[in-house]
Amino acid sequence: MSIIEVKNLSFTYGIGTPFEKKAVDDVSLCVNEGEVIGLIGHTGSGKSTFVQMLNGLIKPTSGQVLLEGKDIWEKSKEIRKICFKVGMVFQYPEYQLFDETVYKDISFGPRNKGLSEEEIDLTVRKAAKFVGLSDRLLNKSPFDLSGGEKRRAAIAGVIAMDPDVLVLDEPTAGLDPKGREVLLAQIMGYHKERKNTIFFVSHSMEDISRIADRVMVMNKGRLEMLDTPKNIFAQVEKIESMGLRVPQITKIMMTLRERGYDITDGVLTVEQAFSEIINLLEKEGKI
Amino acid sequence: MSFISVEDVKFSYDEDKNYVLNGLNLKIEKGEFVALLGHNGCGKSTAAKLLNAMFLPDEGTVVVDNMITSDEKLTYEIRRNVGLVLQNPDNQLVASVIEEDVAFGPENLGVPPEEIRERVDKALRTVGMYEYRKHAPHKLSGGQKQRVAIAGILAMHPECVVFDEPTAMLDPSGRDEVMNTILRLKENGITVVLITHYMDEAVMADRVVVMDNGNILTVGTPREVFSQVHLLKKHSLDVPQATELIYKLSGAGLKFDEMPLNTEECVNFLEGVLK
Incomplete structure (x- = not known):
């Protein structure tokens, strides 16, 4: 069964102004539960706008996002609840750490979800374990962590909400080869156990080709290709003509x-x- | 005397002498293109900031173009001479029009207005952003923003530009744009120091310096360095996929004279054994 169905989704920035720009243009696809979808496209191809419509941060100009068969904007007053089901890790998430300790930072999401203290403690520790943060680090200030640890703490904060769909926007950017390797392995380990659905936005074709079941290629706001990594990267010329590389x-x-x-x-x-x-x-x- | 000479430099961010750089020695010749590799926290960004007197060594000396960085009277001249381009393009642009942004440096150096005009135009042409000179920076792509940041430095007429992971936030075509610009600087005789995690960028350098634990692990031409696949892997670094494949095949008993650095070489080497 498909967990997310996107129907003719479009978004235009600055309607009625001289800066009007169609960022996402008539995108449709079905994503099965437990699938890992890689999303590639050059800067400005509409990837980030697209993923922000998946959890209701941006309201589509037209078209629909169906989560488990229901339009997420059906009860627009409850749109914020969607954030718990579709968790979003933004680019450079370490800039969003804010609390006194790593523990408090990770617990922010589950606390807002209305869990009991006991449940919160359990989810925080579980999330920290998934991303490989030791208990010792939980009582530290997030600002005392190394770059890679900060990144993992920020991801743990989203995982702690236990979303069915996890959106990761360039989670490995700026990490060194080892840091990338470790983080990818942790995300995939989490995926294997939780069997959640993942959208993985990346400029690293190497990462995408290793973890994605299917790859979405966006170009000028449109969904240009949707296929297995093998079939996508076999079309070298087409990929390169869109400013991407294999x-x-x-x-x-x-x-x-x-x-x-x-x-x-x-x-x-x-x-x-x-x-x-x-x-x-x-x-x-x-x- | 080398253009840049780092001698026995120790540097620590705290009082406890946890040295980030621990007796670093490095010489860079004028016009050379040097790539600096190493995992996060190995001290390479710290080293970069010592090159333009942003940081001063706790022990040892850094001399740039015969100027010692610890002499405060020389600080501004050294910073004009050694420009720094950082990872995030959005943190480096200050003005609302591109040509004004590029003019910011020379204006602050007290360059006469006619000459500023000349320098700005030339710098923007060098990075291929002249047509955009009247545009607003925030509307540009990442690669274009980085090129504007580079132009801003060129307008100060530096002899050396240090790049600290300039392509980490860019898409593949943005990375190509920036790398092509870097190669053009080298052609113009500017000394380039490039810090990167991308091995395919490092192979373009004249010399590759690999750092680990605040010191140099190995140094040499790209071919010399990337032939040491085992050493690099042991220190959690990568090699280009082209090199890794040939390395694995030689492990399986196939004979290759040397390690390839790019796609073309790898294909030729493979044809050599398949024919």
């Missing part, structure tokens, strides 16, 4: 394929490329 490894293997070598379409990881090459050599009896 992972380097994909490009290497595509080039070999074009030069006549027997290589599968849409190789996405170094591991895959490695076995492709080894298989090819074995088949030809070269090793």
